[in-house]
Amino acid sequence: MVFLSNLVNGISLGSIYAIIALGYTMVYGIAKMLNFAHGDVIMVGAYIAFCALQYWNLHPLVALLLAMVFCTLLGITIEGLAYRPLRRATSLAVLITAIGMSYLLQNLALLIWGATPKNFPGLFSLGAVSLFSGQLKISGNTLLTIAANIVIMIALTTFTAKTKLGKAMRCVSENRGAAELMGINVNRTISATFAIGSALAAIAGVLLCSAYPTLQPTTGSMPGIKAFTAAVFGGIGSIPGAMIGGILLGVIEILGKAYISTELGDAIVFAVLIVVLLVRPTGLLGKAVREKV
């Protein structure tokens, strides 16, 4: 039962990683860049939701929506101001800009909300579910997180497979020049990708802080790095890969902490990543980059 409980917690934590990893993987797949500021967008989303709940007394759903809208605009702004001018620059220049953006967001948060951690109020007071005559208790929050992940995954898969914008994203991801020749506006498509990734980051931020209620300017960094790891683990650029990578990472982390060593939990996560990359350099579901004919 303890194992089962750990497993469910792992899946829940992994679901949060998966939602964050989607943002990394979509942006990487379409804009071909690592947006290291993505983790900090999570933190901003959580702060917005925090303000909405704590100071403005808004309904939790409204708070979530507000955080999503704010992060969407933030994502579009970051892309337009910082990354778009570098579209033809070297990937190293873009990477350094992204790291700079990450610190900028953290420092802005420090300026606005201060260094003292905020205690994030529970978003939804959902009752726990008891299974096996009370031996296994799963909190409402845990279930909500897992459910959110499943819904997002289905929605995103359908979106990229069926909608015009989703297909345009796949085209830009495969070949930017060819996509342009179809009449696709590449800048707008990349902008939309940042918008979606950042809205998801807001959801992840709220779910994360509902599970681990300490909110401070660095809250997004570690989950951001782990979600990036999850994206690489699953095969960067792949949407189902982000999902599988995220959940596996969460499960490994929780089980590692429970059965091997609390202190080494994170180290175990990264050790597994290294092993996977040694065996499969493209990640679990990643495709080898094909040579152009």
Place this chain on the structure above:
Amino acid sequence: MSENQQQPMLKVEDLHVYYGAIHAIKGISLEVYENEIVTLIGANGAGKSTTLNTIAGLIKPRTGSITFGGKDITGMQASRIVPMGLSLCPEGRLVFQQMSVRENLEMGGYTRTSQEVAESLDEMFQRFPRLKERSGQIAGTLSGGEQQMLAMARALMCRPKLMMLDEPSMGLAPILVDQIFQIISELHASGVTVLLVEQNAQMALSVAHRAYVLETGLISMTGSAENLLHNDAVQKAYLGS
């Protein structure tokens, strides 16, 4: 020809294109009139693809002007040029490898309504029966010839007035090369103007009305395809005789 009295459909004037410090196009001018097949021939690295990509809006020229259908399109983004009726079937085909044949074609009609796309799709399936058979197949698994057909059909999905083709016969068996040139003639007969870049100068000159010879970023010769086909210098350099 009487065509010279009308306005050209496409007019390129004194175009200069750079890749960083590399001066790839050093001031070329060319014209394409409605209902013509014009070919641009030249050795590897002469700047043929650069010229087409610049006209299509993938590369911004340093100076010079490009006019299409009387409108200045210099430096305009490709996504705004395509709906004007100018389409490029790029070198190396660049079909979307992970999408199905049908999806590739639908993407070709990206700027048009779904009604129009459905109509053009039927048209393409008629013109290229092979693509119809394989409409659900993932494009990356098509043969080279099939991929070239798909790339051409995809470029036609936006109903171009002017279609630019960059080395459509590259890497294909002789029988397929004949087929490609057959299609180009049919396209022209159905009212599409064609600007064709080819390594296969023999074939290109036999199908085209006029030709430009490009040599390291400059136009070295121009004239009717007929004349160039029998020109000594051209024969020596590009026709291997």
